[in-house]
Amino acid sequence: MIIWMLSVILKTSVGMCKDGYYLYIVCYPCLSSCQMCSFPNIDSCDTCKSGFWGSSCNNRCATGCEGGVCKIDDGNCTIVCPSRCALCSHSGVCTTCRTGYYGNQCSQTCPGRCNDGCDINTGVISGLCYSCKDGYFGQFCDVPCNDTCINSQCNRTGECTSGCITNHYGPKCEKLCSSNCKPTLNGLLCDDQGGCIEGCFQGFTGDDCMTGKQ
Numbered sequence: 297m298i299i300w301m302l303s304v305i306l307k308t309s310v311g312m313c314k315d316g317y318y319l320y321i322v323c324y325p326c327l328s329s330c331q332m333c334s335f336p337n338i339d340s341c342d343t344c345k346s347g348f349w350g351s352s353c354n355n356r357c358a359t360g361c362e363g364g365v366c367k368i369d370d371g372n373c374t375i376v377c378p379s380r381c382a383l384c385s386h387s388g389v390c391t392t393c394r395t396g397y398y399g400n401q402c403s404q405t406c407p408g409r410c411n412d413g414c415d416i417n418t419g420v421i422s423g424l425c426y427s428c429k430d431g432y433f434g435q436f437c438d439v440p441c442n443d444t445c446i447n448s449q450c451n452r453t454g455e456c457t458s459g460c461i462t463n464h465y466g467p468k469c470e471k472l473c474s475s476n477c478k479p480t481l482n483g484l485l486c487d488d489q490g491g492c493i494e495g496c497f498q499g500f501t502g503d504d505c506m507t508g509k510q
Contacts, residue, residue: 329353344368378402398423409437428452444469465490476505 313323318333326333329348330341344353347364349371357366361373377384380402383392393402395413406414409432410425428437430447433454441448444464445456460469463485473485477492486492486504496505 327352327354341368407436407438411437442468442470460488474500474505476500 313319315331316326317323318326318335318338320335320338324338326338327341329345330353331343331345333341340351341353344350347357349355349357349366349368351368353368355371357364357371358373365374366372367374375384375388377388378390378401380394380397381390381392382394384390390400390402393399393413396406396410398404398406398414404423406423407425409429411427411429413426414436415424415426424435425437428434430449431441433439433441433450433452439454441450441454442456444461445468446458446461449458450456450468455467456469460466462483463473465471465473465486465488471490473490474492475485476497477485478494478497479485480493484493489503491503492505496502499508501507
């Protein structure tokens with residue numbers, strides 16, 4: 297009881313011991329390789345000095361650990377991944393990039409029109425966008441959708457996703473309705489297959505009114 301009271305008094309009056317020492321009434325030195333230790337486990341360490349690992353910090357970290365620091369339980373280097381990595385290997389090589397980066401060590405920036413980052417491979421398709429921002433398509437989202445697409449909306453291959461503006465048709469709305477089609481009251485000439493809605497002007501025939509009568 298007296299020892300406990302003295303310990304409490306010392307803790308509150310002179311504070312805790314500095315690194316490398318433990319408190320038992322007064323401060324005593326830890327094992328030489330300990331950064332911190334505590335009573336009553338004075339034959340082991342809470343943390344090790346730089347360059348050491350193990351319960352008693354009597355093992356040296358492997359050569360090459362950054363700052364000489366390794367994990368106290370297994371001696372593996374404490375990895376500090378490059379800032380653009382989401383994950384990296386024990387040797388510090390990026391295995392997954394943060395969104396917006398790709399390439400060796402995630403050092404390259406994804407194309408600006410990528411919507412959700414890009415492929416991190418280092419092969420011929422490195423930097424391939426996962427998806428594009430509105431109005432663009434292509435592997436690197438660098439090709440604008442046709443302005444004949446409604447709201448310039450298209451998918452990854454450039455096909456219009458919201459339909460075509462008036463009197464255009466085709467997957468990319470790249471085709472123009474024939475001027476030989478009779479217009480509807482709303483000015484429409486053809487359907488989404490290019491067929492004339494109201495038929496042909498005199499002298500023309502066929503679904504798309506592109507054939508002249510003989």
